[in-house]
Amino acid sequence: MMSSPVAFSHSTLRVPVRLVSAMCAPYALRRGQGERLPQALPYALLQAWQDVPAGVAKPYTGLARALRQAFRVGPPQQSHARVLRASSCAQLPIRFMKKGFYTIIAAQFISSLADNALLIAAIALLSVIRSAAWVTPLLQIFFTISYVLLAPFVGAFADALQKRHVMFISNALKASGCMMMIAGVHPMIAYGVVGFGAAAYSPAKYGILTELLPAEKLVKANAWLESATVLSTIVGTMVGGALISTFADRFVAHAHLPLIRSSADLAMFAVMLTYAIAAAINVFIPDTGARYPNRLSEPTRLVGDFYHCFNVLWADKLAQIALWVTTLMWGGAVTLQLLVLKWANVNLGLSLSKAAVMQGVTGLGIAVGAAAAAALIPLRRSLRVLPVGIVTGAVAIAMAFYNKNLFPADAGIHVGSYGVPLYIVLAYPLMILLGGLSGFFIVPMNAILQHRGATLLSAGHSIAVQNFNQNLAVLLMLGAYALLLTAKMPAQWIIVVFGVFITFMMWLAKRRSATNERTANMHVLLEE
Incomplete structure (x- = not known):
């Protein structure tokens, strides 16, 4: 993996550490340390x-x-x-990587592309069956619950089998979830099956890199992996939007395909085939030769180890700040992902297919912000970006009041018979700004968490605790979103509520960081 991050689909919203250190390391070395x-x-x-x-x-x-x-x-x-x-x-x-590495990258790109297209297709399917508005966040809740409940066990499952086989099984489960939706199973249940596969896939795709490559090559390897994920996120959301467009509706009306009753079904079928292709590619990943003891036979011990790691990270005065803000940002990001689609429809009058483009644009902003943070913010100064989290919440609040009524009806860019309204043109830089601030903020915070996690525990245990906290926040915030929709609160004010909450919690995190600095030397902790 999410993996992440206002506009990423959940499974690839993993803009945490792995996106940061990995994706950005090839583009810029630390200042003063050598050639760029x-x-x-x-x-x-x-x-x-x-x-x-x-x-x-x-x-x-x-x-x-x-x-x-x-x-x-x-x-x-x-x-x-x-x-x-x-x-x-x-x-x-x-010349640097082993042959099988590029097979892993290809499989990750295709699987991640399908992840992002799937969310758009699933929401479109809810519209086809005329589900209530509050059902949409339940999609993500059913998806996320596997990440939370299985957090202590997915690492052991990934070690119990060859990781290429785990990735194959995971993609096959995702394809099965798509098939269930096409066959008429309610999208919430089928999306939960996809989430089960995604929860198992995440530790396998990162763990196989450590088996295939020596330690000195892992930065470059993760850079390839996360760069492929970012690119597939942008492409996948736009492909998902295209697959549910009016053009796709016309194609379905004339094609008379079995089981394909709408453009949403067509999109789901295309996503299912994409997962099947990813699973087929997984078969060609070479056997790394790594074998581990089967720890699944000791579930009680796994839970005990996880509980210990959970307490260690939250007790550390530096790690707790990073864990606090990344958990908050992750929960807000997944919720705002759905809110962006709702906002684009209500405030800008965009269809779901066109609103998906906004997600792709936000993803571009995240990539730019992450790259800027990697180039400009060394680890020892990472805590200085805490105010950026507060600004991000403020920008989200401002976004709530942006709508097409702020501009004259005929204002826009016109080329011949083609025209783009001005409110659409200016919405893109707003979304890039929101994504850029998120990426710039999350990169240093995840770097802190990665560093302290590896120092206090291990990278794997740290990631497991981080994933648990982040996905628990997703469940809670999506539940709150569903309740607000049930109460008929307008999308504009839901965004304001979440924006104020994020801003306030970021301010509290900044206060807590200042308090911790008076009792512990944070710079020394960063350099341990």
Whole structure:
């Protein structure tokens, strides 16, 4: 994995640590620690050029010469060699990774793309069967409950089998959930089956990297994995929107396909096939040879270990702040994900297919914000971004009052017969800003949690506790959202309620951090 993060679907909303350190590490090294990627990459590309057969390379020698002249590249300076090796930026990834690694990346991209398209398709299916508005958040609740209930056990399950087999089973379960929806099973129940598969998939996809690659290659490996996830999130939400568009409705009306009664069914069928493709790719992942004891036979011990790790993280004065704000941001993000779709429909008059584009745009903002944080905020200064969390809540409140009535009806950009209303044009930078602030905030906070978790426990135990807390917050906030919808509260004021809550809790976290700094040297804890 979510994995994440105002506009990501739940299973890929994992904008936490793994997105941060992983996705952003290739793009920028820490300030003052060596050459940046733009200086090292051209040299790496030209070094790799030497491996290309002469007959293949001949048509492109002019391009290689132009690259060499444009960047004036030579070997990176010796003084920077250690830093470049440590960050894995001085070598071209295709020479760097084992063959099976790219199979994992392909499977993750396709599975994550399906995850994001599925949410849009499932919401469309609820509209087809005329479900009440409060049922929509229950979709995510049924999806998330597996993450919470199975938190102490999914790691042991991933270790009990070969992880490629766990990933295959998980994608097969997701495909089965889609088939259930097509067959007429209520989307909430079927989406719960998908959530069960997603909960098992997350530890397997990260754990297999540690089995396949040595430790010094894991940063680059996670960068590939999370970059693929971010790209698939943006593409998946837009594909999901396209699959339920009016064009898709017309196609279904004329095609007369069995079991396909609407564009929502067509979208669900396409998502099911996508999961099946991902499962098929999982089969071709090589056996890493890693085998572990089957700990599933000791469920009581697993729960006890998890409880101990839970208490250790919350007792640490630094980890508790990071866990507090990432849990809060995660719960708010998944809830706001649904609220963005509702807001785009009510305030901007957009259909679900067009509102999905807003999610993709927000995902772009998250990626930009995460990259900026990785480049500008070193670990020792991570706590300085706490005010950004407060600003993020304030921007969410402002978003609630943004609507098409603020602009003249004919204002917009017109090219011939095609035109885009001004309120749509300006909504995009607003969503990019919201996503950018979220990404910029979550990256350093997750870096703190990753660092303290690995110091106090282990990376795996820390991630398990983090996932449990975040998904528990999702359940609680989605439950509150469903209650507010049942009470007929307008979407605008629901956003205000959540925005005020997030802003207030972020302010409390900042106060708590200041209190902790008076009793513990936070900078020393960051450097342990």
